[in-house]
Amino acid sequence: DIVMTQSPDSLAVSLGERATINCKSSQSVLYTSTNENFLAWYQQKPGQPPKLLIDWASIREYGVPDRFSGSGSGTDFTLTISSLQAEDVAVYYCQQYYSTPHTFGQGTKLEIK
C-alpha cells in the first residue's frame, strides 16, 4: 500500500493569512505516461461528506475558489490557501489514486487563530 502522510496534523492561521498543508506519499504517484500526478485534495466540514477540491495534484475543481491551489510532483505535495477565510475551517485530506488501495492521508485540521 502507498502510505500518505500529511503535516501538520493541525494548523491555526489568522484570517487573511496563508495556510499550507503538506502531503507525502511513500512512493511516487506520478504516472509517467501522461506526466500526471494521481493525487487529490479534499475538504471536509463537520457533518458533511468530503468535497473534492483539487485533482491531478494541481487542477482545481469547477467552482473551487482560486485561493486554493495545489502543487508538487512525485512524492511531495502541497495544498495552499492563499488568504484564509472563515468558511475554510475544515479538515483537509490528500488521497492517492495511483494504485489501489487508494489511500488517504490522516487529515489536517485547519482552524482560525
Added chain:
Amino acid sequence: ITLKESGPTLVKPTQTLTLTCTFSGFSLSTSAVGVGWIRQPPGKALEWLALIYWDDDKHYSPSLKNRLTVTKDTSKNQVVLTMTNMDPVDTATYFCAHRQINTGLDSWGQGTLVTVSS
C-alpha cells in the same frame, strides 16, 4: 450526480452488513465510470474500502479483502457493499462516491452511520 447510501444503522457483532448506494446522473455501464466505498469512524480519518468499475473490475482494501464484496446492478443504478463478521471497530459513517478512472472522487453521498453493538 447524486448518490445516497442506505442500510441498517445498527448491527450486532458477527453479523453481515449490507449497504446500498443508489445513484443518479450517471450510468455504471458507461466506460471509465466507477463507484467507491469509503468509511470514517467517529472523529477519525477516511479509510478507502472498495471500488467497482463499469466493466465489473473490482478492487478491495487488502486489510479487509476477506470480508468485503462489492456488486453492481446497472439496471437499478445501485452498488451494494457487503461486509461480513462485523465488529465494534467497524462503527463508522460509510460513504459511496463517484469517480472517473484516473481521477479523484468527485461526488459523494451524505454517508450513513453504522453502529456495531450488541
